[in-house]
Amino acid sequence: MTERLTLLTIVLMAASTYLTRVLGYLALRKRTLSPRLLAVMDCVPGCVLVSVIAPAFVSEQPANWLALAITLLAASRLPLLPTVIIGIVATGMLRHLLGT
């Protein structure tokens, strides 16, 4: 019984997640988008991305601030892979040195 409920939950979760993925597309694909709407949607990716990483900006640990500053600096001038590696290594080392 529990197993069946688990499966049901997983399937319903998947359905609701997929629904969120196609809803925006289905709602707008047949419309002609005005230049103003296009300009607004141009801004959306940045708004979503900064919101997702917002927790990194409100950490209470000095190690995390410093690591974020280093990652920001790396991100402002390096390609993706080196930035990711520098971010991970700096965060790991600073947490080790300064404590979390």
Next chain:
Amino acid sequence: MNSLSTTSATDVASGTKFEAIRGMRASLPVMLGFIPFALVLGAQATQKGFTVLEVPLMTGLNFGGGSEFAAIRLWTSPPQVLLIVAMSLLVNCRHILMGAALVPYLQHLTARQALPALFFMCDESWAMALADARQRAATRISLAYYLGISAGLYLTWVTFTALGATLGPSMGNVEHYGFDMAFTAVFLVLLRGMWRGARACRPWLLSLGVAALSCLFLPGAWYVATGSAAGLLAAIVWGKAS
């Protein structure tokens, strides 16, 4: 004539292959970030009573990291079906906005092509495909590039959540080694590519501020929804004013 069309067909096929491989390569740094989280999710799920098969079933059907972590946190035996489904909907509601923002870039695709492709839309695949189109000054995303990224990320996520479920509690606490910074790093680089000057990007700053405040004062994953919504509203209002 015949030979001409054959050549162009091969050209298209090799171009597609090249684009898919380019996408897989581009997904490498993000895979690096996915692995530790996937292992942690798999391990946590088995602690909550998931079987080793149920873990890849959930991650393979959902492919939504944030909502899966929320579901595991709320998991009881038997599970509260409605609570967990409602939570997934809330955590993933930003997808609606993301899908809408993709519409202008998907106009070369039929719904039959776009709807299955959207199954793989996560923050990273979406942002990377958009950033790529903008860097090439293209008006459409490259579907093969997007699917290449998606394949890399999807396989990494499902494989390593399953591995985490198998290895389970024998793993140490991988969360504290700094891997959480991988996503911040990925998104910061993508944001740099999307930067259009301080004035055009004011809504980003508002999103960041509202999301940060929500992190401090609201429970759970509300910050994604409040931050995105605030930025969207600001873009509408400031767009009207100018």
